[in-house]
Amino acid sequence: MGESVVQRDDPIAAIATAPGRGGIGVVRVSGMNLTVLAQALLGAVPRPRLATKAVFRDARGEALDEGIALYFATPHSYTGEDVLELQGHGGPVVMRMLLRRCIELGARVAQPGEFTRRAFLNDKLDLAQAEGVADLIEAATDSAARCALRSLRGEFSAAIEVLLRQLIELRMLVEAALDFPEEDIDTVAPVDIAQRLGRLRQTIETALARSRQGSLLRTGLHVVLAGQPNVGKSSLLNRLAGEELAIVTHIPGTTRDSVRQAIHIDGVPINIVDTAGLRDTQDAVEQLGIARAWSEIGKADVVLLLVDARAGVTSQDLELVARIPQGVRRLFVHNKIDLLGARPRPPSDDALTSAYISAKNGAGIDLLRAELLAIAGWRQGTEDLFMARERHLIALRQAAHHAARAGEQFSRPELLAEELRLAQEQLKHYRRIRGG
Numbered sequence: 001m002g003e004s005v006v007q008r009d010d011p012i013a014a015i016a017t018a019p020g021r022g023g024i025g026v027v028r029v030s031g032m033n034l035t036v037l038a039q040a041l042l043g044a045v046p047r048p049r050l051a052t053k054a055v056f057r058d059a060r061g062e063a064l065d066e067g068i069a070l071y072f073a074t075p076h077s078y079t080g081e082d083v084l085e086l087q088g089h090g091g092p093v094v095m096r097m098l099l100r101r102c103i104e105l106g107a108r109v110a111q112p113g114e115f116t117r118r119a120f121l122n123d124k125l126d127l128a129q130a131e132g133v134a135d136l137i138e139a140a141t142d143s144a145a146r147c148a149l150r151s152l153r154g155e156f157s158a159a160i161e162v163l164l165r166q167l168i169e170l171r172m173l174v175e176a177a178l179d180f181p182e183e184d185i186d187t188v189a190p191v192d193i194a195q196r197l198g199r200l201r202q203t204i205e206t207a208l209a210r211s212r213q214g215s216l217l218r219t220g221l222h223v224v225l226a227g228q229p230n231v232g233k234s235s236l237l238n239r240l241a242g243e244e245l246a247i248v249t250h251i252p253g254t255t256r257d258s259v260r261q262a263i264h265i266d267g268v269p270i271n272i273v274d275t276a277g278l279r280d281t282q283d284a285v286e287q288l289g290i291a292r293a294w295s296e297i298g299k300a301d302v303v304l305l306l307v308d309a310r311a312g313v314t315s316q317d318l319e320l321v322a323r324i325p326q327g328v329r330r331l332f333v334h335n336k337i338d339l340l341g342a343r344p345r346p347p348s349d350d351a352l353t354s355a356y357i358s359a360k361n362g363a364g365i366d367l368l369r370a371e372l373l374a375i376a377g378w379r380q381g382t383e384d385l386f387m388a389r390e391r392h393l394i395a396l397r398q399a400a401h402h403a404a405r406a407g408e409q410f411s412r413p414e415l416l417a418e419e420l421r422l423a424q425e426q427l428k429h430y431r432r433i434r435g436g
Contacts (some may be wrong), residue, residue, distance in 0.1 A: 012110035012118075013102040015095045016085070024067075025090030027098045029107055030115055032279075034082040037105045038071060041086075046071040056086060056098055065089055073212050079115055128156045128392075135218055135387045143267030144217040148387045155385040159207050160427055166200045167424045172225030174417045190410060191431075201403045204423075208396040211388035214381065218387050220262075220269030221376045224296045227306035228278060234333040235359035236306065237261060237274040240369075265369045268369070268378050278320055292356060294323075302329040302375050304368075309334040309342065309356060329375055333368065335359050347371050367382065399426040 001256045011031025017024070029037065038045045038378040046052040054069040065153035077083040088094055103109065113134070120130045132152030138147035150156065171313060173193065225233040241261045259274040276289030297303055303324055307317050313332055324330055326387045344364025345356040354372060357364030386392075406419035 009104075010115055013099055013107035014110040014115070015099055017090060017095070018237060019092070020392040021092065022090035023088055024264075025095045027085040027086045027088070027095060027102065028115065029082045029102050030077070030079045030110075030118060031107065031394050032074065032081050034071075034084050037102065038069075038084055040105050041101060046084075048073045056088060056101070058097075058101055059104060064101060065094050074371065075122070076339070078124065080117040080124045081118060119375075126154070126158075129154055130139045131389060132151050132156075132387060138218075140220065140262065140269040141264045141267045143385075144269065144387070147214045147217050151387045152348065156211075156392075159386065161212075163200070163203055163207060164424065164427055166196070166203060167420055167427070170196050170200060170419045171424065174413055174420065178413055178417060192408065193416075194407075197403065197407055201400065201407070204396060204400045204403055205387070208393070208400060210281060210384060211386045211392055211396055212377065214385035214387045215389070215393060216376055216378060218266060218384065219387075220271050221300065221372060222271050222273075222301045223372065224273045224275060224300040224303050225306060226275055226293060226295075226297055226320070227304050229321075231273050231306040233306050234259070234358045236304070236333070236335065236357075237272055239362060239365055240270075240272060240360045265373055266378070268373060268376060284384060298325055299330065300328050300374055301329070302331065302372070304331055304333045306333045306335050309337045309340055313354075331355060331371065331375070333357060337363060347365070395426045399423040402426070 008033055011029055011034060011290060013029040016026040016028040031037070035045050040055055042054045043057065046054065047180050048071050050070075052069045052071075053066070055066045056069075057066045058064050065088040066155075067086065070085040070087070072083040073080070073083075074081050086098055089347060101110070105284065116125065116130050116133050116421060119125045120127065125133075129152050132148050132150075135148035136152055138301060139148050170193070173196075225236055227233055237259060241263055261272050262272075263272060275293030275296055278290055305321065306318065307313055308353065312334070317332075322401060330353075333354045334354055336358060337356050338358040338361050342356065344358070344367055345352050346367045349357045355368050357368055359365075388396075402419045402423035406416050406423070409415040409419060
């Protein structure tokens with residue numbers, strides 16, 4: 001991280017609207033004292049929190065653009081510093097001219113995420129809320145956006161605060177009995193300790209479940225369609241995506257390269273990759289496609305191994321399954337059941353878990369979608385999720401582990417207290433104010 005990033009006093013500026021042309025564009029400036037910059041650029045310092053029509057001027061006093069200026073005085077701003085927003089006409093050239101003028105007046109170009117970083121450093125947001133900003137911007141579905149907004153508003157941090165309070169109160173009771181065994185103080189019955197610990201463990205498990213589901217909304221499920229040539233992988237991709245993305249012919253080996261598409265099922269992002277048919281071939285281009293297919297399989301969360309329902313699972317298919325890395329879920333999908341006059345069936349529970357569909361007419365596709373959600377661990381009807389990161393999940397899992405260990409140590413209060421301390425240690429970095 002460069003020196004310019006850790007410097008907190010210099011003003012920063014950036015174009016705050018997306019690249020391209022639009023009716024309105026915004027240049028944002030943040031710093032500890034922007035009155036001189038505002039005076040030079042606008043001719044006056046706007047009244048705080050009041051939209052002011054202004055002319056934006058260059059060093060010679062000539063107009064660069066005109067629009068609306070908004071001034072937020074410290075500490076009543078997003079970053080906790082003085083913030084000046086210049087809303088002008090949204091052409092790329094105009095935006096660059098305004099940004100260049102701000103730099104001439106002493107600002108520097110902000111690094112990616114630096115406005116939110118300053119909000120975090122100035123105690124306007126905690127770390128989970130700051131990450132919620134990025135998650136809200138990157139949200140791929142409505143559910144993900146609502147989940148990210150909950151984190152941004154501090155609901156995740158508040159839930160961790162509840163856990164910490166329960167942990168601290170329980171530790172105080174246990175450690176007081178250890179530190180003052182001979183003192184005439186009010187002691188808490190072991191049954192009360194057990195009840196409090198039970199409630200604590202339930203609270204942790206609830207937070208962990210909500211976080212797992214929210215993490216799925218952020219990362220999605222990486223699904224790879226694999227199998228021998230001409231079993232209907234491209235047809236299935238088109239059916240799941242709802243549009244003709246991949247070329248479909250009766251000629252084996254039509255797909256030479258991976259085709260990607262992001263969809264969502266009940267609000268869960270699903271990233272689907274259609275791959276080249278897996279077979280021995282002397283075609284150099286097809287060999288490259290097959291190598292890429294295996295690379296994609298190695299990165300998958302789940303592989304849908306398509307087979308022709310008329311032939312079933314062949315010895316070649318079993319050889320392909322044996323090459324799939326351990327830890328990657330796999331599901332046989334028997335396609336083309338329409339050619340057999342068969343009905344779709346949900347996945348079976350036998351050793352070769354299988355689903356039966358027709359990518360051509362859509363039979364069984366809803367059952368396959370439901371199975372993908374089940375593989376992802378998604379529960380229907382969940383509305384109060386946290387957009388958690390992997391380290392959040394690790395911390396909550398570790399806290400749950402230590403809380404469970406604490407439940408095994410009632411006969412040894414010193415070990416009970418230590419397990420509670422370790423659980424608290426896992427969670428303390430997610431307190432509302434900068435992890436302190």
